[in-house]
Amino acid sequence: MSLEVRGLTKRFVGLVAVDDVSFTVEPDEIVGIIGPNGSGKTTLLSMMAGLLTPTSGRVLWKGREVQRLRPDIIAGQGVVKTFQNPQVFAELSVFENVQVASHLKLKRELGLRRALEIVGAARDVERRLAERVAEVLALCNLGGASRQLAGNLSYGEEKMLGIAMALMCEPELLLLDEPATGLGRDEIRNLEAVLDKVHAAGTTLCLVDHKIGFLRGLAGRVIALNYGQKIAEGPPERVLNEPAVIEAYLGAGHARA
Ligand SMILES: Nc1ncnc2c1ncn2[C@@H]1O[C@H](COP(=O)(O)OP(=O)(O)OP(=O)(O)O)[C@@H](O)[C@H]1O
Ligand SMILES: [Mg+2]
Structure with a gap:
């Protein structure tokens, strides 16, 4: 097992951004995380990379707890996150x-x-x-x-x-926060080709994105969040057709791309 998230929760004042979320990312997988704006995607990835400390729950990398380690230490161990806006x-x-x-x-x-x-x-x-x-x-x-x-x-x-x-x-697991957001069609095609190469070279990927068409093409498994909770998980086609997922997106005024 590569990365395991167990009962991960992050409370900010007045809200629970990530609420008791559990899942695993196995070596060589490409896992997609979807959810409307504010559903907790960035907060979840940030906790996986050590950029935020969870309120409760655990992040295990190769069986060892890492949720209290510094991000540079976690990166040194092979888990690296890109930023939603490039730095x-x-x-x-x-x-x-x-x-x-x-x-x-x-x-x-x-x-x-x-x-x-x-x-x-x-x-x-x-x-x-x-x-x-x-x-x-x-x-x-x-x-x-x-x-x-x-x-x-x-x-x-x-x-x-x-x-x-x-x-x-040299990440073993690369966490990507909205890599396709703001890109044009050709740029997305280029991104897909690059991520395919990165994956083929042996890097496990976990991607957050709103572009569902983009994720559907890449991810073998998709996890859907809504109000910080995991509401669905499975093959992209199945998750994207689950009523709770459609409802979450429609409820948030999102069109399915
Ligand atoms: N540092 C913080 N302090 C207080 N509230 C926060 C903080 N960071 C995030 N939040 C809140 O937590 C919730 C989840 O935010 P998060 O950025 O994880 O969502 P997201 O799914 O990545 O959204 P988006 O699709 O817009 O990027 C939101 O309601 C957000 O306003
Ligand atoms: Mg975000």
Whole structure:
């Protein structure tokens, strides 16, 4: 078992954002999480990545409790989350942004770098880092934009850069918060192709999105939230046809995409 969420609950003042939610994400799966605005999707992903501490409940990664660990420690153990809105340095190039994001993976190697500096071999570490950045940019179809300033990217490219930065941490489980939101049709197709490649390269994915058509194409299993509670779970076609799910979306004024 890869990741297990047990009875996870987050209370904010005046509301329960996530209410006693349990599910598992197995290695190599692509799991989708849907739900209307405010249903608790981001809060749930944030607790899975250690960015928020649950009020109660547990998050187990490979059988060990991680819900009280710092996000960088959890990322170092293989669970990494992207942000709903990309967090990039506009004044740095695409390449430099991805380079900066390598600090977690390289923590160990930076220790090594210091040792190598002493023996005069630090350039080898630099070269390996640059190779890894180029690999990740190619995986994300961003190789051509490598030297551009991040501030000059389209919104779709900026979101893709966020994914590239997360991939530098070499996640085993990548949590994606609304990767397709705000993207045009071609950008969504590109995103699907990139996520297919990332998954094929061995990364388990758990995605939150409103674009149900996009999730239906990718996810093997879908979990639906409403008012913080899990209201359905199963194969996409079955979940999307459950009356409680249709009701939740219609009730929130959402059209099914
Ligand atoms: N830090 C916070 N303090 C208080 N309330 C919060 C906080 N973060 C989220 N909430 C509330 O918790 C509920 C769940 O929010 P969350 O962002 O997880 O929903 P979501 O499903 O990701 O929504 P969206 O689809 O709009 O991204 C909402 O009612 C939100 O207003
Ligand atoms: Mg959200």
